[in-house]
Amino acid sequence: MHWITSVLQQYPELAIFLTLALGFAIGPLKIKTFSLGTVTAVLLVGVVIGQLKIDISPTVKSVFFLMFLFAVGYSVGPQFFRGLKKDGLPQMGFAVLMLISCLVFPWLCAKFMGYNMGQAAGLLAGSQTISAVIGVAGDTISGLPLTAAEKTDYTNVIPVCYAVTYLFGTAGSAWLLASVAPAMLGGIEKVKQACRELEAKMGGGNEADQPGMISADAVIVFRAYKVTNDWFSDGKTVKELEAYLASKGYRLFVERLRQQNNLVEAAPDVRIRKNDLVVLSGRRENIMNEDQWIGPEVQDHELLNFPAEVLSVLISKKEISGIKVSELRAKPFMHGIFIRSIKRADIAVPVMGDTVIDRGDTIELIGLKKEVDKAAVQIGYADRPTEKTDMMFVGIGIVLGGLLGVLTIHVKGVPISLSTSGGALIAGLVFGWLRSQHPTFGRIPAPALWMMNNVGLNMFIAVVGITAGPGFVDGFKQVGVSLFLVGAVATALPLITGVLLGKYIFKFHPALILGCTAGARTTTAALGAIQDAVESKTPALGYTVTYAVGNTLLIIWGVVIVLLMR
Known part of the structure; x- marks a missing residue:
């Protein structure tokens, strides 16, 4: 010793x-x-x-x-x-x-x-x-x-x-904000309901806007199907198929086809006919049921062997800053591209149709490499991994x-x-x-x-x-x-003061009251406890x-x- x-x-x-x-x-x-x-x-x-x-x-x-x-x-x-x-x-x-x-x-x-x-x-x-x-x-x-x-x-x-x-x-901050604060706002069930209503208002649960909180479980997938539905008997263009899927509430895209044993890159005017093979991209929960409508899923290594990319992009363009996620998705350069996550000050915020994108945010795009690279230029700066x-x-x-x-x-x-x-x-x-x-x-x-x-x-x-x-x-x-x-x-006392300020002076939504109070006190642990308690990511x-x-x-x-x- x-x-x-x-x-x-x-x-x-x-x-x-x-x-x-x-x-x-x-x-x-x-x-x-x-x-x-x-x-x-x-x-x-x-x-x-x-x-x-x-x-x-x-x-x-x-x-x-x-x-x-x-x-x-x-x-x-x-x-x-x-x-x-x-x-x-x-x-x-x-x-x-x-x-x-x-x-x-x-x-x-x-x-x-x-x-x-x-x-x-x-x-x-x-x-x-x-x-x-x-x-x-x-x-x-x-x-x-x-x-x-x-x-x-x-x-x-x-x-x-x-x-x-x-x-x-x-520990006390997490307990106060997750248990006591909701009681001050009318009770935990009332706050949960308010959060669900906010999610719905912002596009939560509506696949046409691809809402919901994107997690590792909600991945974007690429799958191939053999076209057997009679709807394609007279031939449908790629544009018509994507529009029909959108009318069903699904944001899915045609990425590639095999026609008469030839690989064909997707374009809006390319016609899809019965017995063609088609690759769709989209969220897994949307795409997994398409074998019940388009036709059976098939395994075709050559057809599915094309470059896809997950790319983080730092928002820096003035025309993108301040718009909603739904507005960004509607941009022509976002065709075939999905937003997997949004981070703000290194905090994940929910990806919903009405979520506003700010300058300095980092969004994660996923799609075909050539399309993702083009979109990145329109949005901001491609933040590719580097050690420097x-x-x-x-x-x-x-x-x-x-x-x-x-x-x-x-x-x-x-x-x-x-x-x-x-x-x-x-x-x-x-x-x-x-x-x-x-x-x-x-x-x-x-x-x-x-x-x-x-x-x-x-x-x-x-x-x-x-x-x-x-x-x-x-x-x-x-x-x-x-x-x-x-x-x-x-x-x-400061936490209680924050809840009262948010409720009576600023009249914030309950989710924002909890999130703002946790943020002002810089207690990330409390934010996690709040989100678990109200069963929503909206406080972020x-x-x-x-x-x-x-x-x-x-x-x-x-x-x-x-x-x-x-």
């Missing part, structure tokens, strides 16, 4: 990676439906390893924290600026008002309990489940005219308070954000600035928006973005835990068990704009609460 301690003290980088390994192993473990989560697990493991009194340069955590904040801003930037548009303003207004309550209630609780600025910041971070506040608040404290001992004490107590209040902040990250873009973004953050103004002798961390967040927002407008540069592939988000944050948290470890026990004694109850109050429609605003303001609140407590 002495040897291990000596090695970790001499090589602190090994202590960091040991903390990450154990935290990522413990975090996902569940007791029934509860789990610590990776961030909290990494923090607690870091605290334990920190008892060995390992010194780590603060520069290490700063580097990874800036990387994390830039990635957060980059991810939500398009939706943040979309919220400034007319149709997004109500949700943005809701988010701002609710987020003010997310600051005010923890602040009032801290004042009532007599907490110091470090304890208040930890209460805010844990009760609102925003880990980044640990770093932002710490940076703010370090810039205040305090003694070195005071700065250390205040900074070290932040992760202690975060760890105590985070448990209810996560535009590091010049990332580096310049973080530097410019940091330079903005270090600018300081003095109010009554108190220095106020965004700090380098706040500046990196703002830069990420702007650069993420620029990428959505001009997708030919600034690409960060999804795996790289995951690394920046998850490894960046958890590397920072690991260093925080190890550094705060020696004083963690004393800090826990200082805040007391009562902090858990105070944290529960600070978690619940209210999640993305408020999530972008929440990710921004909650981090900035880390600066504000320190100044308020001072």
